[in-house]
Amino acid sequence: MRKTILLVDDERWVRTALKWTINKLNLPLQVVHECENGLEALDWIKQNNVDLIISDIRMPIMDGLSFVKELSHLKRKQEVIVISVHDEFHFVQQALRTGVTDYLLKPVEETELKACLEKWLEKLAKDLNIQTVDESLPSSTIERVLQYLEKTPLDQITLKDAAESVHMNPSYLSQLFKQQLNKKFVDYLTELRIEESKRLLLNTTLRMSEIAERVGYADLAYFSNNFKRITGCSPSEFRKSAI
Structure with a gap:
């Protein structure tokens, strides 16, 4: 079963490139929606379910950090991977403290994206196995x-x-x-x-x-x-x- 992804970035070409690369990786993943900023994404999340969010940190209206903080107030736990440039690593550190799963640096390389998503999928599988053991006789x-x-x-x-x-x-x-x-x-x-x-x-x-x-x-x-x-x-x- 494919896992669903929400892309959040104010630059349309970045979202298009990410979606194209994710499809090319041939992983059990599917981009189901795209948003231009954190506020738009937050509104969408309140009405829809998604397995993973990939979000830029620097965005207008509501940036990635504010978006992640607002997500933490929702009852549903959301897995988030943030994207930043090299000189914004202090923002990444703040995001990691709020429970972000992982991060990627711009420009996002295909190999780095693949490694990051495979790592997330492995984590999901491990968590599912632990849950299965806990629930089994x-x-x-x-x-x-x-x-x-x-x-x-x-x-x-x-x-x-x-x-x-x-x-x-x-x-x-x-x-x-x-x-x-x-x-x-x-x-x-x-x-x-x-x-x-x-x-x-x-x-x-x-x-x-x-x-x-x-x-x-x-x-x-x-x-x-x-x-x-x-x-x-x-x-x-x-x-x-x-x-």
């Missing part, structure tokens, strides 16, 4: 974590990375994991590592240190102690008994 979150554990090499798994995979705080994920599976995340991960090490012990000729490293243990002694605690025998004894 805890069990579905755990299912996604289990899928992450299944597809990720054991030597690369950490609680922090698992939490990031579902956009969640690590400590909260740890609590949720215990509630849903009745075991700690670290204990579940240890079981996965021991099961994989048993498979490697039975089906390969890898050395103990190599197996330990493959399943996520940098220390061979720690691996051996964990293996014996869970299986009742050392890795070497397990391999010999199988033979």
Whole structure:
């Protein structure tokens, strides 16, 4: 679904150039309206919805800074990217303090515009994912974590990375994991590592240190102690008994 854009600039040729470039970028974006100044844009915004506003800072009647301040008084949150020239950066700083998403410098280069809009789209996608996780059932979150554990090499798994995979705080994920599976995340991960090490012990000729490293243990002694605690025998004894 395309995201909608409102262009606000007192120079028509600038708006035309921006619209042409945005269309050329082939991003899921569409310019749906243009305004010549902040006051005109404010009136339009009160009656219409738009995902993103790209506004010049220097404009007659109502400049970009005043426009952004007035926007903040509306109940609907609007994403804004401001445009300025190099010697107006103090205006940009003021705009950023009022909640502006990003800024571009004139003359607006195609590569800079593309990077800015792609960054905004990525932010939108991330925010949507976080919202989806917040609204989903805890069990579905755990299912996604289990899928992450299944597809990720054991030597690369950490609680922090698992939490990031579902956009969640690590400590909260740890609590949720215990509630849903009745075991700690670290204990579940240890079981996965021991099961994989048993498979490697039975089906390969890898050395103990190599197996330990493959399943996520940098220390061979720690691996051996964990293996014996869970299986009742050392890795070497397990391999010999199988033979």
